[in-house]
Amino acid sequence: MGRSTAPRPPPSASRSPARRPTTPASTCSSTLAPTCSSSAWARRTAGWRTSSPAGNAYREAGACGLFVPGLLDLDALGTVARETGLKVNAMWLPGAPAPEQLREAGVSRYSAGTAIAPVAYTAAADAARAFLAGQDKAMAASLNYAAFNDKFAK
Structure with missing residues (x-):
């Protein structure tokens, strides 16, 4: 029997609702807010299209933001931002769109990663x-x- 390649939700999504932490909106606007990365999730699945379901699971678990390193398609970033309602974070890679374009697409945070x-x-x-x-x-x-x-x- 082979190993299943079906996408699995992030661990936080499998918690029972009674144990699931919630993050009040006021916490999300503070300097220290929970942010989850969708990179491992995206590598195991069909790509950016899974960022929205993963982002929704993260949001339900209390995250305020979603970091999707490697995703620089403006339409896809906008879709993830709209579908999750989270602050979407993008990381610079060669050929990345200009910061203003990312902002217009719905990106709230733009990281240089280790590039600087x-x-x-x-x-x-x-x-x-x-x-x-x-x-x-x-x-x-x-x-x-x-x-x-x-x-x-x-």
Whole structure:
């Protein structure tokens, strides 16, 4: 007998209604709100079309948002946002739509994932190589310590 390939709901969806936590709407607007990822769910199933049912199960379990990494189709993101009523989160990938397009489609949060860190590491490595070669133009042109700290002042 082979292993079933039928999609399974997220674990939170199988809880009995009496034990299922609920999240009041006021919690969803706070800085710390429960968000569930649909990535594992989407990999086991037929793709983004399962994000809406999974999102509904997550919402019923108390989630306020749904993170669907890899989904950048504007129509599909809009459908997931409308069908679930959750704040939909998208992650940047090469060729991603512009942030404004994502916002118009219904995306509430746009993540760079780990994409920014390698850019910073590359710049640091380049600066270190230039420094060791006696070329300090890049470092001289960068933000000084005070200007850098001012970026974090409120």
